Amino acid sequence: MSKYNFSLEEVQHIAIATIALAFAFSLILNSDVVFGGNVFFQGYKLSYFTDALVAVGLAFILHELAHKFVAQKKGLWAEFRAWPVGLLLAVGLAIITKGGFVFAAPGATMISNVRKSPFGFSARSIDLKDMGIIGISGPIINVILTAIALPFAAMGFQLAIVTAQVNAWLAIFNMIPMSLLDGAKVWQWSKSIWLGFFALCISMFAITLMV
Numbered sequence: 001m002s003k004y005n006f007s008l009e010e011v012q013h014i015a016i017a018t019i020a021l022a023f024a025f026s027l028i029l030n031s032d033v034v035f036g037g038n039v040f041f042q043g044y045k046l047s048y049f050t051d052a053l054v055a056v057g058l059a060f061i062l063h064e065l066a067h068k069f070v071a072q073k074k075g076l077w078a079e080f081r082a083w084p085v086g087l088l089l090a091v092g093l094a095i096i097t098k099g100g101f102v103f104a105a106p107g108a109t110m111i112s113n114v115r116k117s118p119f120g121f122s123a124r125s126i127d128l129k130d131m132g133i134i135g136i137s138g139p140i141i142n143v144i145l146t147a148i149a150l151p152f153a154a155m156g157f158q159l160a161i162v163t164a165q166v167n168a169w170l171a172i173f174n175m176i177p178m179s180l181l182d183g184a185k186v187w188q189w190s191k192s193i194w195l196g197f198f199a200l201c202i203s204m205f206a207i208t209l210m211v
Contacts, residue, residue, distance in 0.1 A: 014061060025056050025102055104169065161211060171201040
């Protein structure tokens with residue numbers, strides 16, 4: 001049996017989290033229109049959501065899959081689970097701040113060193129380096145996607161602009177060294193790696209704001 005596997009529950013949670021995050025980003029990226037008039041949503045267009053859904057779907061799903069596959073490659077159990085409070089914060093803060101902030105943590109890839117095998121349960125050792133590598137793998141994907149999207153964003157393609165900005169923001173947010181975020185795992189593993197990579201994330205985001 002392949003070490004890379006999904007459960008139906010995990011797929012459902014990923015779908016729900018992606019939709020919620022896409023809606024929140026659609027408000028953030030189009031705040032000048034959505035919150036610009038006297039009536040909330042007066043200028044909202046379906047294309048705002050569909051563009052965000054494509055960009056966020058690519059950014060968020062590949063981010064979480066990076067965590068999952070790196071963890072599973074190390075022989076660990078790993079599945080994504082949506083966080084109801086995080087889902088509400090993602091949408092709620094985007095509305096309350098009128099497009100000023102998105103809380104990009106609608107859930108997380110849960111990891112355990114205990115796996116069920118045909119012979120019962122087994123455990124694999126996991127140290128700070130393993131957790132750090134698993135943690136940084138998601139933001140690395142976002143930085144790569146930002147770099148891929150930037151040339152097309154510079155040409156004026158709206159979807160590429162949205163993709164670059166979403167990925168750059170997800171990289172920065174997730175690298176904040178707070179509990180439950182990827183940055184905390186990387187910080188505990190190597191502060192120098194965290195500092196260098198966080199600086200790269202900020203630089204990439206700054207570039208996306210100039211295109």
